[in-house]
Amino acid sequence: MSSILIVTDAWRPQINGVVRSLERTASELEKIGVRVEFLTPADFRTLPCPTYPEIRLSLAHKGMVRRRIKAHGCEHLHIATEGPLGLMSASIARNWNMPFTTSYHTRFPEYVSARLPIPLAWSYGWLRRFHNSGQGCMVATRSLEDDLRARGFKHLQRWSRGVDEHAFQPFEGSVLPADLPRPIFMNVGRVAVEKNIEAFLELDLPGSKVVVGDGPQLESLKRKYPDVHFTGSKVDEELARHYASADVFVFPSLTDTFGNVLLEALACGVPVAAFPVMGPLDVIGETGAGVLSENLQEAALAALDIPRDHCRQVALNYTWAASAMQFLNNAEEAHRGQPDGLEAA
Known part of the structure; x- marks a missing residue:
């Protein structure tokens, strides 16, 4: 396969796992000669999403999207999100009998239910129809695959993730204020209600708590937890140095x-403390690089004893090159009309 068009409603200036995954996948595919184009909100006028102003919703109609898809002239269409651009692109592809794949990045029904009284069954029904209309739906983990299959999702394909081991490494020294008592328990990510950050901030832990990131809940959490050190958003080497300054990474999502x-x-080189749920179960599991427990306080304290060099060795099992090849193989499989290769493997 020589060219792929990726349609995504999640794009910069957003800083999140979806955007980073798509950018790194494209970079790795281009290294092996695959042309990757993007159709994003940057191509259109936008308006801010209610409650999430950093998310921009495209003000485009189907004719505009149709022309953009045709102009890119790519061999395969991949739809990464279920937003306005993703929905219109899927409709166009179906009308053209054009094979396409999707990916399931976000547990959208749970995000919605955290804000609105909408039954999960309604949201999952809508998402199931969307993702089942393509020739393959890419998922990151076995836990997610099992969950979605039980909900009636079809054509599931595995697409894991990677990490840039050169950008993220055990830096010497700390970029945090010297007067922050040790140990440092840190969370990094979007500061929003669905991330369950308060479950971390409410813990009775020694030392200091640090939150790195921005989001709609930031100001209210700053007021509610004045003893927590909030750094705001960090990127590139500055972000990596913040990670490396922590003693334990606490993931309450x-x-x-x-x-x-x-x-x-x-x-x-930072061990993880998390709940035993989708994501941590798949990444940490039985690796010994973290502690998973329904008691997050106990997990955070126990993680202090994990060797930092072991944590890094576990991370090195995930590469973006391998992730990109999975993505490419999934796209080619969808074109061959064998989207259920994961189950057969």
């Missing part, structure tokens, strides 16, 4: 499908 931040923390 109950809704992430994978958690790229888990790999980034491990690559920086």
Whole structure:
């Protein structure tokens, strides 16, 4: 396969796992000669999403999207999100009898139910129809695959994630204020209600708590937890140095499908404490690089004893090159009309 068009409603200036995964996948595919194009909100006028102003919703109609898809002239269409651009692109592909794949990055029904009284069954029914209309739905982990299959999703394909082991590494020294008492318990990610950050902030832990990231809940959490050190958003080497300054990475989310931040923390030599749910179960599991427990306080304290070099070795099992090849194989499989290769493997 020589060219792929990726349609995504999640794009910069957003800083999240979806955007990073798509960018790194494209970069790795281009290294092996695959042309990758993107159709994103950057191509259209946008308006801010209610409650999430950093998310921009495209003001495009189907004719505009149809012309863009045709102009890119790519061999395969991959739809990464279920937003306005993703929905219109899927409709166009179906009308053209054009094979396409999707990916399930976000537990959207759980995100919605955290804000609105909408039954999970309604949201999952809508998502099931969307993803089942393509020739393959890419999922990051076995836990997610099992969950979606039980809900009636079909044509599931595995697409794991990677970590940049050169960017994320165990830096010497700390970029945090010297007067922050040790140990440092840190969370990195979008500061929003679905990330369950308060489950971390409410823990009775020694030392200090640090939250790295931005989001709609940031200001209210700052007011509620004045003893917590909030750094705001960090990127590139500055982000990696913040990870490396921590003693334990605490991941309280109950809704992430994978958690790229888990790999980034491990690559920086930082052990993980998390609940035993989708994402941590798949990434940490029985590796010994973290502690999973329904008692997050006990997990965080126990993780202090994990060797940092072991954490990095576990992270090195995940590469973006391998992730990109999975993605490419899934796209080719969908074109051959064998989207159920995962089950057969």
